[in-house]
Amino acid sequence: MxxxxxxxxxxxxxxxxxxxxxxxxxxxxxxxxxxxxxxxLVGGPYSIQLGSNVRMDLFYGAWSDRKKAWVDSFTVLLLMFYLIVLLYGGLDSIAYSIQYQERSPSLWRPLMWPVKAVMCFGIFLMLLQSISELIKDIAKIREVEL
Structure with missing residues (x-):
C-alpha cells in the first residue's frame, strides 16, 4: 500500500x-x-496470501471445496511452470545487465540491474506463495487440517 x-x-x-x-x-x-x-510484483504474492485475488466465479462458486482444490492445484502448477521460466529468464537478464553495465536508453540513463533484481525477487516470492497454495490445495484434497 x-x-x-x-x-x-x-x-x-x-x-x-x-x-x-x-x-x-x-x-x-x-x-x-x-x-x-x-x-x-511484490504486492502480487501478498494479495494471493490474503486471498484477495480475483477469480472467475461463473462455475467455480458452485463447486465443492474439494473440486475447487483440484482445479486450483492444476492452475497453480501451470502458474509455477510460468514463474520458473520467467525467473530463469530474469536471472539471465540480471547477469547480462551486470556484466555489460546495461543502462536505460533515457536521458537519465540509470543502471537496469537493480530494477531487474526487484523483479526477480517479486517473481521468486510469487513462486514461494504458489508452492504454499499448492500445499494448501493438496491438504484440502486429502481432507487434512493444516
Whole structure:
C-alpha cells in the first residue's frame, strides 16, 4: 500500500519541479515506473496470501471445496511452470545487465540491474506463495487440517 504513496510523491515532485523551478526532473518518470514495478510484483504474492485475488466465479462458486482444490492445484502448477521460466529468464537478464553495465536508453540513463533484481525477487516470492497454495490445495484434497 505504501508503494503507491511513494509513486505519488515522485510524480508530485515531478509536477512541482516543472511548475515552480521550470526545470523538469528527468529522473521522476522512470523512478515512478520502477516504483510501480516493485509495487505490483511484490504486492502480487501478498494479495494471493490474503486471498484477495480475483477469480472467475461463473462455475467455480458452485463447486465443492474439494473440486475447487483440484482445479486450483492444476492452475497453480501451470502458474509455477510460468514463474520458473520467467525467473530463469530474469536471472539471465540480471547477469547480462551486470556484466555489460546495461543502462536505460533515457536521458537519465540509470543502471537496469537493480530494477531487474526487484523483479526477480517479486517473481521468486510469487513462486514461494504458489508452492504454499499448492500445499494448501493438496491438504484440502486429502481432507487434512493444516
Amino acid at each position: 505504501y508503494g503507491l504513496f511513494v509513486m505519488v510523491a515522485i510524480l508530485l515532485w515531478s509536477s512541482l519541479s516543472k511548475v515552480m523551478f521550470t526545470v523538469p526532473a528527468f529522473w521522476t518518470l522512470e523512478v515512478a515506473q520502477f516504483a510501480l514495478v516493485a509495487y505490483y
